[in-house]
Amino acid sequence: MNEFQGPVIGKPRGRLGRRTPSTDAIFGLVAGGLAVAGLLALGQTVKLIQPEDAVAVGINAAYDANNNVLVYHHVKRFFHYNPDGTLYLKLVGQGTTLTAMCDTGGAVQQLLLDEATNGEIKGVGVVLNPAAAPAAFTTGLHSDVLTAVAKAQALATTLLESAVFVDCILLEGVLGAAATPTTLPNLRLLASENVSVCIAADPAVLAVNGGAGYAEIGAALGMLSIRKVSECLGSVDVTRKPEASKGTDTYPLTDLAGGYFLSSALSNGRRFATLSGADKSALGASGYIYAGRFEGFDGTYFNDSHSCTEVSGDYAYIEDNRVWNKAAKLVRQALIPVMRGDVEIDPATGFLPASTITYYQTKAGKTVKDMATAGELSGEPVVTIEPNQDVVGAGEISLEVGYVRRGVLRRIRATVGAINPA
Template sequence: MGALFNDVVINKVSGGLGRRIPNRDMVSGLLFNGADATGPKIGDTALQLKDETLYRLASLKDAEGLGIIPAYDNGGESAYYQIAQYFRMNPSGDLFIYKNSKATTYANLVKDAGKMQELALGEIRQLAIVFKGEDQSKSKTAPEYFSQTLKAVAAAKTATEQAFKNHRPMEIFLEGKGFDATKAPVAIKGIGASGVSVVVAMDSAKAKEDNYKNTAAVGVLLGAVSKAKVSENIAWIEKFNLSGDGFQKVGFVGGKNLPTEGAQTVLDEAKYVFTRTHVGIGGVYFNDSHTCIEKTSDYTFIEANRTLHKASRLVRQALLPKVNSPVLVDPQNGTLAPSVVKGMETLCKAALEAMLANGEISALEVFVDPLQNILATSELKVVVSIIPTGTARKITVDLGFKNPFAKSK
């Protein structure tokens, strides 16, 4: 019921303290090659956005405080738009940003991903990269107009593989620069980049604006992924309706539409991430959570990678204190003592119990072979097997009529 008389109305708002859910799965990053900026003055000082400097944002206001405002996107930059969409999708998000205006090619910018992750002490779980560069979509041949994206995917593949080796696993989301919805999609599913996804979705109205003609909505994807459990598909209709301010209608990079409905299937099979609608329900949704690898791979979807990466971080954290520790062996045959086997198995299971309780995995198994010869190798081998959660990508219903008269005879 509204106020009956003139009054001073107080609305209680939340989020000003920047408190975050104690969950690092949402920690994300945005890498771009924009210009320096200066935020509004607070007293005699103002915050500045500088090259090769890591900043951590808890809200869109934090970005605006650095001078990343709507006008920052003039001239083909999209950092403000991407940050705004990230926090729209996940208001509780945690976002690192880093820029390098000296990166003159898409692939060279992607090479900064490892440096950014290192500066963030490995906290970034998913990283989106946007590049302000020449629009090649007018080129006639597919390899030519999409070449800069293909080179960026190759660089991102190297970056994600190196990040995993350095115990700082992350996913990388790239704009499909130069994508043309009217042309046959360039194959990306066989690249073998399981930690990389190419996004060609863009709000149809935004895609026609001068600033965003060669930009994809990677900020929307980044926000959705950061909001999801590591095991959840961001195409889940019940949870991930993408429509909202700045993203209202299905569209593609460059503002062109697919020529036929069948073209959606072709694009999906090629492993691109785009948006679609569904008959019978309002809203805009992702088609799937593809990565740039064949669909037969265990890591063909973003959630599979995120689940494994989270488990790898937890298991390593649990076992790291045991490095260089003494290991008891059976004095008769040199095999592992039962207490060692049991202790290691218990340690790994305890590390992953939270994922099991949270429904991020279905089950887990840990095996330490007691017959391994640690006296000769100084290596203790542990096998951890995870049974992931499934995803109902297709639901099949057998529907027909039934005549109860036959039963009454």
């Protein structure tokens, strides 16, 4: 020991409350397209943090125009709405169906399991880009979409068993020319809580798209990724706006300078302005994501964040899944370090002592508590552990992490009328 060393000063860490940057804004896009010789092969995964990264591999406006596809379009829209997002892109050959893309071993699974993505992708958009306009429709909706919904949900369920958490698989919902909102298939009956169908379209894009129809998957992914996990895709405002939009009290799809969503339509070209009240109600009740505007209020917005499952369920909206997935993943990461570790047991009872219960409660709840701090939950989580558990005999501990969701204000009822102050 050095007698002249003086006091030994320690350097503490982790006291400032700084957290690892969020990965909530990392999404994927699987789209039909053509390879770019020497730059981008079909099936290759490319990480994009800006539109220029797509241009670097040959995906640009000319690529879209020359091949009659919308790939750069979706990439550009994603980054327009979330300049700070990350998008992983994978192209598949034209003619590959949505069903095949979402099937076991298909492009969506390949993208989610690709080591290059580090398992960080939170949701995937799936775009058809057909070589010819779809011909098969089921009561107005492209038949491929309905079979793809079931495949996508089966994939999400299977991946969850391997701790791959998928917030949403968003399918491009192309409608037939004669489709009517009141007779479209009811997506709420499909028991597919991790899948959503978007039928929103920008009329300006439809005008140059050759009549094949399309849906705004890129814009939807961008608008999802800019939001906190607890925020609804259809919210008029968002908590964390891009720098250029700070100071405003809305965050619409409409961008006057870029000519984006000056009006809106369904994917078959039918204008939002022509939809009746019954049409709008039918689309919402059947679980479709589309875009429109509030009468007398500027800007175009998505209607909601419907998923393809019953509206009474716990995961009827995309944000329900985003919150659960984030909480579940955080709990899993927190508890893995104690797996197969030894556990103190009360020698008198054979059960868990209070100190051990407190330790695991703190361990399981700490990271989810950060979600409350970030305004993604209402209040701190509650971790419950039954003390009378035979850990020695069973080799396991059961616990429950409960949280209170933040609400989403989908309707407001107000009474406006004259009063007599006398």
